Amino acid sequence: MATSEPVAGAHRSNGADPLISFDKVVKQFGSLTVLRDLDFNVASGERVTLIGPSGSGKTTILRLLMTLEKVTSGSITVDGDSLTHMDKGGKQVVADEKHCRQVRKKIGMVFQSFNLFPNMNVMRNITEAPVRVLGKSRDEAEQRAKELLDMVGLGDKTNNHPSQLSGGQQQRVAIARALAMEPKVMLLDEVTAALDPELVADVLNVLRDIANTTDMTMLIVTHEMGFARDVSNRVMMFDRGQILEEGPPSQIFGEPENERTRTFLKAVLEEH
Amino acid sequence: MIVVTEACTPEDTGKWEWCRVDELLNPPPDAAWNSLYNGLWITIQATVIGAIIAIVLGLIFAIMRRSSVRPVSWTATAIVEFIRSTPLLVQLFFLFFVIVPTLFTGMDVETQAKVAGFTGLGLHYATYMSEVYRAGIDGVPKGQWEATTALSLPRVRVWTSVILPQAIPRVLPALGNYVIAMFKEVPLLFTIGVTEMLFDAQSYGSSTFHYTEAITVVGVFFLVISIITAIPIRLLERRYGHL
Numbered sequence: 204m205a206t207s208e209p210v211a212g213a214h215r216s217n218g219a220d221p222l223i224s225f226d227k228v229v230k231q232f233g234s235l236t237v238l239r240d241l242d243f244n245v246a247s248g249e250r251v252t253l254i255g256p257s258g259s260g261k262t263t264i265l266r267l268l269m270t271l272e273k274v275t276s277g278s279i280t281v282d283g284d285s286l287t288h289m290d291k292g293g294k295q296v297v298a299d300e301k302h303c304r305q306v307r308k309k310i311g312m313v314f315q316s317f318n319l320f321p322n323m324n325v326m327r328n329i330t331e332a333p334v335r336v337l338g339k340s341r342d343e344a345e346q347r348a349k350e351l352l353d354m355v356g357l358g359d360k361t362n363n364h365p366s367q368l369s370g371g372q373q374q375r376v377a378i379a380r381a382l383a384m385e386p387k388v389m390l391l392d393e394v395t396a397a398l399d400p401e402l403v404a405d406v407l408n409v410l411r412d413i414a415n416t417t418d419m420t421m422l423i424v425t426h427e428m429g430f431a432r433d434v435s436n437r438v439m440m441f442d443r444g445q446i447l448e449e450g451p452p453s454q455i456f457g458e459p460e461n462e463r464t465r466t467f468l469k470a471v472l473e474e475h
Numbered sequence: 476m477i478v479v480t481e482a483c484t485p486e487d488t489g490k491w492e493w494c495r496v497d498e499l500l501n502p503p504p505d506a507a508w509n510s511l512y513n514g515l516w517i518t519i520q521a522t523v524i525g526a527i528i529a530i531v532l533g534l535i536f537a538i539m540r541r542s543s544v545r546p547v548s549w550t551a552t553a554i555v556e557f558i559r560s561t562p563l564l565v566q567l568f569f570l571f572f573v574i575v576p577t578l579f580t581g582m583d584v585e586t587q588a589k590v591a592g593f594t595g596l597g598l599h600y601a602t603y604m605s606e607v608y609r610a611g612i613d614g615v616p617k618g619q620w621e622a623t624t625a626l627s628l629p630r631v632r633v634w635t636s637v638i639l640p641q642a643i644p645r646v647l648p649a650l651g652n653y654v655i656a657m658f659k660e661v662p663l664l665f666t667i668g669v670t671e672m673l674f675d676a677q678s679y680g681s682s683t684f685h686y687t688e689a690i691t692v693v694g695v696f697f698l699v700i701s702i703i704t705a706i707p708i709r710l711l712e713r714r715y716g717h718l
Contacts, residue, residue: 271621300543308627318622322640331636332626384626 220283222247222420223268223388228277230263230444237263238444241277247387248418252431252452255441256467261424265390268422269312270303282309282387308336311386315393317373319365319380325352326361329380337384344383351379355409371402375409382413389413391423403427410434426471432456440464487684495688499679507682511689514672515696521593521671522658528597529657530650533604537612538634540605551605558602564663567595571667584668592664600657604650611646612638644715651708655701662693672696 221244230238238260245251253261266272267279270286279286288295289302298306319328329351330344339347352358355375357368365373374394381389391410395403407430413419414434425431431438431452438455440448440463448461459465483494499511539551558566571591579587615638623633662673676689 269621269625271624304627304629307624310625312625314618314621314625316618318616318618318625320619320622320637320641322637331632332628335629335632335636336627381625 220247221245221280222249222282223422224280225264226278226280228267228279229275230260230267230272231275236444238267241445243439243446243449245388245420245422248420249437250414250421250423250435251437251439252423252425252435253439253441254425254428254431254455254467254471255447259441260444261441262392265312265392265422265424268307268310268388268390270307273297281306308384309387310390311381311384311388312390312392313374313377313381313394315396317365317370317377317397319373319377321365324362324364325357325368325376328365328376329383332380333383347383348379351382352376354412355379356405369402370398371405374398374402374406378406378409378413386419388420388422391421391425393424393426395425395427426474428456428468428471440467442467492685492688495683495685496692498683499676499689499692502679508678509670509675511672511675511679511692511696514670514675514693517589517669518658518661518671521589521596521661521664521669522654524593525596525600525657525661526654528594529600529604529653532597532601533650534608534639536601536605537608540609541612555602555605558599563595563599563660564666566599567592567663567667570595585670588664588668592667592669596657596660596664600653603653607646607649607653608642610649611642614645615641647715648708648712651704651711655704655708658704659697659701 223245225241225243228238228241229236237258241260241264253264255261263272267274268281268286274287278288284306285298286303286306287298289298290296319325320331323331326345326348329348330339330341333339333344333347334341349358349361352361355378357372357375357379360368360372360376365376368376378394394410395406398406407427410430411434414421421434423431423435435452437449438452439446440455440459440461442463448455448459448464455464456468459468483492483498498506499508502508502510536551536555540548540555542548542551571588575582575587575591579590582590619637619641620633623637628636661671664671665673665677668674672693676686676693679689680686
């Protein structure tokens with residue numbers, strides 16, 4: 204398997220072998236550069252929150268990891284496997300769909316707009332991928348789905364369709380669906396941004412539980428600073444496609460060094 | 476069944492004669508024409524077989540056009556655009572006089588006409604239906620595709636479990652309308668010798684010189700069947716909305 208050479212951003216690693224590493228990643232949409240020479244590592248079990256103004260590239264990082272977007276240049280490695288390149292006849296070439304599919308099985312994602320499948324009930328939403336991708340038996344998958352639904356407080360909704368659930372309930376089903384694939388890394392993309400304020404707490408409590416009871420690696424994009432402070436080991440402040448400042452939440456939220464970080468946090472906290 | 480009220484006399488009254496309708500539907504043993512019911516049966520065969528070809532092939536074209544493999548999407552686009560931009564009648568002639576005789580040399584002409592006619596209709600309408608499917612597929616939100624990627628669902632499953640179950644219900648009314656449109660085009664097959672309804676009416680007319688009744692009955696048959704088949708389509712529209 205393709206392992207990238209020691210990366211330039213290795214000094215940022217918290218562990219010996221990073222689970223995720225970005226090496227000089229550039230992402231452009233047309234003439235717009237969203238990420239510039241981005242280097243960072245995430246250790247296994249680490250919870251990293253990405254903050255910053257909209258358009259700063261946070262969501263793009265998650266989308267690159269989920270292979271919903273392709274890098275313009277640079278490379279990304281997940282658990283020792285390159286997500287961007289593959290070995291073909293001894294040469295490193297751009298990863299094809301099949302290669303991407305293998306590597307991204309280790310990654311789960313929860314979206315801002317839930318994206319549950321409206322043509323399936325809650326149970327099928329959760330069991331479809333474990334059965335079709337992991338090759339679990341239907342019984343086994345349903346057993347696990349029930350446990351996960353109990354965990355997110357929706358054990359009685361197995362036969363409902365997504366349209367019969369509130370936004371907060373749908374998002375909790377989406378979390379269960381992502382967990383059912385037993386990912387090593389969970390990407391949370393503004394998971395409460397589309398919810399009514401009174402439903403946000405339920406979803407965040409579920410995520411806090413998961414953070415407290417598992418050692419799953421998480422990359423979180425959120426504007427919920429209280430949640431970010433509670434669950435993350437590290438906060439990275441982004442601006443214009445680069446990491447402006449990073450550190451433990453106590454430092455970033457308590458005494459940010461950068462002026463832009465200060466003004467950003469002030470604006471976000473006033474909004475809430 | 477139309478009830479006979481009077482027998483036809485040899486002389487022409489110059490008025491509408493119900494007995495002509497009866498003759499057309501129930502020809503005497505030595506008649507030079509087939510019963511119009513015969514043509515109706517062929518018309519229904521053409522519609523059903525043509526619709527099956529169009530519905531299946533249309534979906535295949537639509538999925539091919541979305542392929543990330545360039546030659547596949549280009550081929551489908553080329554076929555669809557070519558067929559849509561040439562007249563059905565020309566295609567029928569080409570199939571009947573060129574392609575089918577080459578492929579099926581041992582076949583009798585009547586069967587060749589049916590093969591050419593049914594596949595010609597199906598192929599032509601497949602290209603229109605592929606556009607309908609395409610609109611339905613494009614109507615599935617991008618987030619659904621992204622969710623299938625996030626779950627690593629295999630390509631075939633993405634289509635069969637997620638995309639098509641959402642896309643197809645919405646396009647059913649439009650597909651149904653095309654089936655009715657195709658049904659009304661079946662008389663074009665008359666030109667290549669398929670013995671559908673217009674063929675029977677024409678042979679009745681040429682042997683009796685009573686075209687009025689014959690052509691009128693053909694029109695009424697089309698009208699009645701079109702209106703009846705439109706009912707389930709209107710119901711589908713009410714359920715899934717227009718496209």
